[in-house]
Amino acid sequence: MKSLLTAIIIFVFLSENSSAQMPEAVNASDILLRMKKLQVLGSVLYIAAHPDDENTRLLAWLSKDKLYRTGYLSLTRGDGGQNLIGDEQGIELGLIRTQELLAARRVDGAEQFFSRAYDFGFSKTTAESLKFWDQQKMLADVVWIIRKFQPDIIITRFPEDKRAGHGQHSASSVLAHLAYSAAADPKQFPEQFTFGVGPWQARRLFFNAYRFGNFSTVKEDQLKIEVGGYNALLGKSYGELAADSRSQHKSQGFGVSHSRGNATEYFSLTEGEKADSSLMQNINCSWQRIPDGAVVGQMIDQLILDYHVQEPYQSIPALVGIYKKMSGLKPGYWKDKKLKELVEIIQACAGLWLEATVNAPYAVKNLTIPVTLQVVNRSPLEIRLQSVNLNKQDTSFEQSLLPGVNYTYLRNTSLQGLAISQPYWLVDNMSAGSYNVQDQTLIGLPQNPPALVAVFTIRISGELFTFQQPVIFKSTDDVKGETYQPLTIIPSVMAYPNPELVVFNDTTEKHLNVSLVTAPDSILEVKEKYLKSIALTKVPGFQIKNSPSAPNEHHYLLKSVIHTNQADGIWVTRVLDGSLDTLVQKRTITYDHIPRIDYFKPSKSTLLSVDLKTAGKRIGYVDGAGDKVPDALQAMGYTVVKLNENSLTASSLQELDAVITGVRAYDVHDWLWGKHEILMDYVKNGGNLIVQYNRNLGDDTTGIGPYPFKITNFRVTEEDAAVRFLQPSHPVLHFPNEITDKDFQGWIQERGIYFVQRADPRYQHIFSMHDAEDSMKPEQNGSLIIGTYGKGYFVYNCLVFFRELPAAVPGSYRLLANMIALNQQKKK
Numbered sequence: 001m002k003s004l005l006t007a008i009i010i011f012v013f014l015s016e017n018s019s020a021q022m023p024e025a026v027n028a029s030d031i032l033l034r035m036k037k038l039q040v041l042g043s044v045l046y047i048a049a050h051p052d053d054e055n056t057r058l059l060a061w062l063s064k065d066k067l068y069r070t071g072y073l074s075l076t077r078g079d080g081g082q083n084l085i086g087d088e089q090g091i092e093l094g095l096i097r098t099q100e101l102l103a104a105r106r107v108d109g110a111e112q113f114f115s116r117a118y119d120f121g122f123s124k125t126t127a128e129s130l131k132f133w134d135q136q137k138m139l140a141d142v143v144w145i146i147r148k149f150q151p152d153i154i155i156t157r158f159p160e161d162k163r164a165g166h167g168q169h170s171a172s173s174v175l176a177h178l179a180y181s182a183a184a185d186p187k188q189f190p191e192q193f194t195f196g197v198g199p200w201q202a203r204r205l206f207f208n209a210y211r212f213g214n215f216s217t218v219k220e221d222q223l224k225i226e227v228g229g230y231n232a233l234l235g236k237s238y239g240e241l242a243a244d245s246r247s248q249h250k251s252q253g254f255g256v257s258h259s260r261g262n263a264t265e266y267f268s269l270t271e272g273e274k275a276d277s278s279l280m281q282n283i284n285c286s287w288q289r290i291p292d293g294a295v296v297g298q299m300i301d302q303l304i305l306d307y308h309v310q311e312p313y314q315s316i317p318a319l320v321g322i323y324k325k326m327s328g329l330k331p332g333y334w335k336d337k338k339l340k341e342l343v344e345i346i347q348a349c350a351g352l353w354l355e356a357t358v359n360a361p362y363a364v365k366n367l368t369i370p371v372t373l374q375v376v377n378r379s380p381l382e383i384r385l386q387s388v389n390l391n392k393q394d395t396s397f398e399q400s401l402l403p404g405v406n407y408t409y410l411r412n413t414s415l416q417g418l419a420i421s422q423p424y425w426l427v428d429n430m431s432a433g434s435y436n437v438q439d440q441t442l443i444g445l446p447q448n449p450p451a452l453v454a455v456f457t458i459r460i461s462g463e464l465f466t467f468q469q470p471v472i473f474k475s476t477d478d479v480k481g482e483t484y485q486p487l488t489i490i491p492s493v494m495a496y497p498n499p500e501l502v503v504f505n506d507t508t509e510k511h512l513n514v515s516l517v518t519a520p521d522s523i524l525e526v527k528e529k530y531l532k533s534i535a536l537t538k539v540p541g542f543q544i545k546n547s548p549s550a551p552n553e554h555h556y557l558l559k560s561v562i563h564t565n566q567a568d569g570i571w572v573t574r575v576l577d578g579s580l581d582t583l584v585q586k587r588t589i590t591y592d593h594i595p596r597i598d599y600f601k602p603s604k605s606t607l608l609s610v611d612l613k614t615a616g617k618r619i620g621y622v623d624g625a626g627d628k629v630p631d632a633l634q635a636m637g638y639t640v641v642k643l644n645e646n647s648l649t650a651s652s653l654q655e656l657d658a659v660i661t662g663v664r665a666y667d668v669h670d671w672l673w674g675k676h677e678i679l680m681d682y683v684k685n686g687g688n689l690i691v692q693y694n695r696n697l698g699d700d701t702t703g704i705g706p707y708p709f710k711i712t713n714f715r716v717t718e719e720d721a722a723v724r725f726l727q728p729s730h731p732v733l734h735f736p737n738e739i740t741d742k743d744f745q746g747w748i749q750e751r752g753i754y755f756v757q758r759a760d761p762r763y764q765h766i767f768s769m770h771d772a773e774d775s776m777k778p779e780q781n782g783s784l785i786i787g788t789y790g791k792g793y794f795v796y797n798c799l800v801f802f803r804e805l806p807a808a809v810p811g812s813y814r815l816l817a818n819m820i821a822l823n824q825q826k827k828k
């Protein structure tokens with residue numbers, strides 16, 4: 001009895017901490033919940049635009065209370081959002097948010113899907129979003145996912161009009177509406193039918209109305225559903241599950257508190273048959289919906305009645321009986337889904353632990369690696385391990401698994417034929433607004449299938465079952481304890497250039513190093529070949545001198561032959577092998593709340609030749625929520641001194657020509673507010689403080705600049721919006737670089753965010769601009785304000801330098817240099 005209790009406690013602990021990688025531990029109440037879910041043949045697909053748009057309370061209720069197969073289709077991976085936990089932007093942020101969304105789904109029990117749409121940042125109109133994404137391509141993806149998932153009902157988060165507030169939001173609902181009909185139309189996207197799907201007509205399309213502050217789309221004539229219930233098997237109400245799920249969006253700072261008690265959701269019918277009592281009204285979600293299914297339903301009823309919470313293994317004979325009955329049904333969607341669920345329940349009831357691990361996080365393509373297999377039968381039943389298959393290599397065991405005995409085997413496994421672990425949406429070059437994926441069957445998946453899978457064939461109660469376990473990297477950390485992380489397959493050679501951005505503002509020579517990382521000695525030939533043949537591509541406008549040094553280090557001296565700020569002044573180098581393939585480098589992103597992320601990017605450096613003059617030398621930088629501005633400053637030739645709570649002092653500031661705060665520094669560092677007096681004294685004595693944008697501070701800016709201003713959520717999202725110069729003679733436009741319209745060419749994603757309003761008259765507004773959408777409204781003049789204070793300058797900048805500098809946009813370098821030079825004019 002005592003040992004049983006211990007086992008249950010451990011199960012609970014494991015399920016609370018389970019990461020994506022770990023073999024799933026299922027406790028006795030989870031098993032009961034899964035048995036009940038076996039009875040439900042209904043499915044719901046929720047559709048919106050971004051990770052974090054989804055209604056996690058509704059998803060938790062649909063999945064854990066109604067026990068429907070529940071899915072969330074986020075059109076994008078949230079690549080264009082902001083990052084509150086690090087400096088990753090764009091596709092890297094998309095990789096992080098993909099994992100955060102998967103972490104959220106592990107809490108609320110729904111499944112996750114994505115289209116190929118790229119989140120290009122805030123958009124004011126549906127039309128802009130659909131154009132940028134390529135409407136037909138995205139419609140094809142939504143149709144594909146509907147045809148595969150076969151939802152009974154589809155629910156959109158947003159209305160299809162301007163009330164959605166963001167062009168990508170309204171566009172997600174427009175696409176869902178179009179796809180609702182298109183998925184059922186055999187003439188639409190018929191090429192998909194060769195991949196195992198057919199036309200699918202969902203029964204209803206709803207819009208999940210909401211209240212947000214003073215704004216409401218809720219109406220009393222809408223379908224009302226109470227979703228605030230409590231699930232005793234989980235010990236949680238759906239509001240609590242929802243909060244745990246939503247709090248996984250850590251990169252967005254979306255930690256929320258638990259809500260308990262009643263909560264009503266509102267649904268407005270967009271298409272399909274009227275429903276006044278429930279979402280699934282008149283849709284049969286029992287086993288009677290499929291031919292000969294009724295008897296299976298009866299068997300499951302009996303299974304649940306006979307379930308022994310302390311001895312789940314006693315259900316196995318009945319489960320095997322149901323398995324045989326289900327296997328005899330006609331082929332179909334529900335048969336496949338339920339058989340899969342059933343096999344998982346059998347494994348859980350037997351307490352059958354199956355694990356396949358490696359002792360290193362990385363394995364080189366095509367090599368052979370040792371894989372440890374662990375099998376434990378934690379039930380008194382007779383169970384036999386028949387065989388294990390690893391990458392098409394079968395090992396026969398014919399081992400009877402005695403209760404409680406830990407069987408461990410080591411198998412050398414060849415990785416022959418397995419590709420490097422590049423996320424599938426990054427394999428091909430992307431289009432402006434969407435990813436490109438050749439393999440139709442991958443589209444919609446949240447991430448790659450595991451690099452290597454162990455398939456265990458096991459005989460239980462006379463019947464053969466197969467169980468799949470991804471091969472994972474297992475290790476034990478002194479602090480974190482046992483950890484599971486993915487296994488990543490890497491190429492035999494990788495090349496790392498340093499730096500990745502070289503800025504030339506004259507003909508001075510600059511250094512570039514390329515370090516090669518090669519696989520172990522076992523493939524010496526490959527290594528030799530690469531070491532001999534590595535070279536930079538010829539780049540027009542630059543001289544490259546190769547001076548080989550250490551065997552794994554290639555050192556180059558680069559010199560700009562011409563330097564201009566033409567838009568074509570950005571040059572890219574590639575490292576090539578004999579066959580002219582571009583080598584890749586591995587990028588790894590680690591955060592505690594998600595599994596390790598690896599991806600590969602071309603080994604290249606951007607060479608930017610720009611007509612850039614600078615004044616001032618030493619810059620203090622206060623890191624904010626994460627940006628790559630300091631790298632750009634260094635590439636421009638400045639010395640960057642990092643400032644933190646301890647090092648930002650009156651005396652340390654004396655030696656600095658300017659101080660710059662990273663994006664949202666005042667949002668993330670409370671201590672920075674306490675430095676106001678020191679910073680203002682520094683400005684008064686001739687210093688220069690440049691503050692990059694913050695948000696959510698409203699009127700509370702008295703602790704930032706010398707005079708008040710208000711921070712709003714106004715932004716200009718069109719990266720080519722015309723920019724008017726309001727103060728044509730201001731030094732920031734003339735010294736040391738002459739700023740013209742040309743400096744606003746070639747920008748990416750947007751102009752600026754969280755603009756300033758109602759600034760004190762002692763500030764000067766430098767620019768005004770607006771999106772075409774807002775052409776009837778007054779122009780926004782709060783992108784950049786500058787004020788003098790004593791002998792120095794205070795600059796508040798909402799232009800998105802944190803995006804433009806890493807993208808090597810010449811104008812952003814020239815304008816930033818002028819901001820830094822404001823207090824250097826007298827010294828010229």
Ligand SMILES: [Zn+2]
Pocket residue numbers: 049050052053166169
């Ligand atoms: Zn959104």
